[in-house]
Amino acid sequence: MTIIPIFAVIGHPNEGKSSVVATLVENDRIRISPRPGETVRSMTYPVSIDGREVIAFVDTPGFQNPVQTLGWMRKFRGSEGEALSAFLDEFKDDPGMAHECELLSPVRDGAGIIYVLDASRPLRQVDKAEMEILRLTGSPRMAILNCKTGEEQFLEEWKAELRRHFNMVRTFNALSATFAERMRLLESLRALEQDWEDALGLVVDVFARDWRRRNAECAALACSFLRRVLGMSETAPLADPGARAEVEARLVHRLEGAIRKEEERLHEQVCRQFRHDRRSFELPEQSVLRQDLFSRTTWTVFGLSRAKLVAAAVAAGGAAGVALDLATLGSSLGLFATVGGAAAGLAALFQGERLVRGKLLGLGIGRRSVQVGPLDTVQWIFVLLDRFLLHYWYVIHWSHAWQGGDFSPPALDEGGKQGFTSTWSREMRGLCAEFFKAATGDDDVKSAALEMDMRRLLEEELERMSRL
């Protein structure tokens, strides 16, 4: 039987031990409470690869009697290596020392120690007692500075003290840790004990690959969502021509509802890719994503500025023209590309900033029926993409330990636009516009080919965002 590396996450009550474990093993169900002392039993959370457990983290209760425990250990007359076992033997039936027994048992069984502390508060005697106890165990140990409130005033004082007791000290905020930070923490655990290097290296590799896979899944989901939404339309028979406006309004309402539902489904699927419980995931209070997709705020904040929108449309129109130029074996001297680009640019110029409700949706009137949709403004794809990307950003920064509060992405753009697409290169925006054109048009073959390019683009963008 192979012995896997086990790490006991130890600390004072309410310092964020459960949060660290929840974030590392991506488990939303670990009880994280603002009230101290909720964890009364050690719980082991293994990480497995193809069903084989490779490492495990043990969430432990907090110290309740550090001074007494340290006092007993100092008075212990046997060899240092036997102190822990002797302590556990002596106090195994003492209910008052139950937490100490629970948290020290994994250490006696060979677990490494991850000591979690809130470095946003001052260092106290009781902390020194806990550190000394852990030092006396002689186990490989690392300290994690978890600044719960973001206050760093006492950080240096902590570091100085911790260096005396621990092999390694790292800063890690479980509530806001990014994927890259999690990987760095796991990487640093490798250095703690040579025997664990291989197992941890494997875990880091698999985590990284799994993350890329999730990004690829999300990109595929987003493309599929765009294809569905951009091709959506609603039709109804029109018995009385005088009732056209009323029928149109009803259809617009129905189409909006269908698009909202699709977007909600996409967001839920992205959440599930990152193992977040949909019930626990919440958008920040003032996030613009809480605004309705069809609200004026959404269209003010997301999408491209008029100039960029026109440029993207010109690029897409030009690309279509290039195909025609190629078909003429160049004899058109690029005329189609120029004319196509200019026409698309003009269309975007006049449609780009339309109001959303009603007017934004394409209205085609048949003889005896009314049709609303497919969407006819290129800005749509950028707004939908921005909302997807922002939601993705929240999801990957939504720690499994997060229990509320707010977090916002960095300010992204000049000129009032806060979407990610406004920071994209001209080529990327051009591809989006081209995809929009193909998805809303009849060119299914081209749409399928462009979807693959869009997927690649989004995969790269999601990877980039993961490293932000």
Place this chain on the structure above:
Amino acid sequence: MVFLTRAQILRLCLFCQAACVLLRLSFMKHGMRLGDYLDLEWFLEKDRTSEPLEVLDRDRKIGLAATAESVAPALHAAYWLAFRRRADDKGLPSGSLRSILFMLRLALGLGGIVAGVSLTRALLLYSGVEPVNVSVFLLLAVFPQVGFIIFAAGLMAFRGLRKIELGIPLRPLFNLFWSRPGSLSPQAGFARSLFLRRGWPARMLGWEGLRLAHLGGFCLALGSLAGLVVSVAVTDLAFGWQSTLQVGAQGMHSLVGALSLPWSWLPAQWGLTPTLAQIEGSRIILKDGMGALANADLVAWWPFLCMCLLVYALLPRLLLLASAHWMLRRVERGFVHPDLSRIVDRMRAPLLGSARTAEAPSAPLPLKAAREAPMALSVTEPGALVGCALLLPPELADRIEAGRLSELTRRVCGYPDPRMLPFSLDPENVRQALAQCSGFEWIGGHERFVVLVEAWQPPIRENLLALTLLGQEPGRSLVLVLCGRPGGGNWLTAPTAAEREVWADAVGQLAPLRVDIFGADL
């Protein structure tokens, strides 16, 4: 006689199963077909409503099974499909498609043959009075088929070259056959909805439809030819030609020569083309009747008519059928489902798992503030009168001005200028503090202890034991002052509501010990 053990039978079964899968896969080596893509979409649709982790787990298991069976990486997607089909025993869209196509092929094949036979039989009616008119036969049995073939070939060439979707009006067709889509099986309904979407399913179905049409045409030509051959073999037939125009036998011979060009290279003695004499001898002049015509001339036409049907109807149809088949295969091969790469990725990526079990609900903190025996204060020190003693963390002793602390105790217990006791709140330190206080002379003989606690530190058992130890002496009053996190150089900040609540609850467990609680922000 050889008996196999249960384990051997099981191994044999597994081996056979693996062999079957590999055999199926070898048939799929050329790529996936329309039915495969339909099933793929069916399974993907099912997966869309499944939990991603379950999908991931299942696909990884399939991937591991593929690796164990040494399936080539290029065939992993096909293996995935075969595996899913085996696991799904409730019918698949490909099965519905297969059934429908089988019925259509049967109907078109049989219908074509029956129609062909009927057509030729109708044209070959001969009662000994008037020979079968060769021109009418060509006009009704051969030339229309040629016309359709030219039209179909032109359409195919046009569509094939431009590589655009075959615009089959699927919705009206479906509505014609399935006026109530709800009555369809889920699999057939799914296939219907898939075909009604634009894209590859409709495109592939277009070529499949064309293939069916050419099958019908082929069977029609086959039926015509068979009808002619069988009629010639089992009935007495006479063929002749007639015309009001003065074309003469030479003119007819030229026309026949032109039509028989494709097989003119075959030996003349086979009699596949009537000679000028035979044409001359089979001309019907109604006023002369057919008594003057030679029998040999009247039967010389049938090989020519057979060759016409073969060369101008049957073979081109076969060619078109093969072309439609090839085009369908080309479209199937050229199409790569965008989700295949995702499936293969899931099959190959190691499955990362973590325990999903929820933590058991925790019980309240097992804090039993054991009452300790009253301390025998042995040390007696003379001193001034003491109004109250302030126990505070040693780290705060030098950081807070004495005046502020004096003001604090005055407010909470009415006595300023407390005796400072910089001790941690644990039993050991409290014992030392009490020992230090043993010599105090208290104003009014009443001991008053004010304990300053940093409330951002949650109360642990040692804190509560220390409070018990401190307050258990009769006649001693105990006041707890909670301060919050330090900020801006101020150490006597207000605790948060949550911190107050946590400490109040914890101290509440020490009842009947009475402890008054205040915030430091008085």
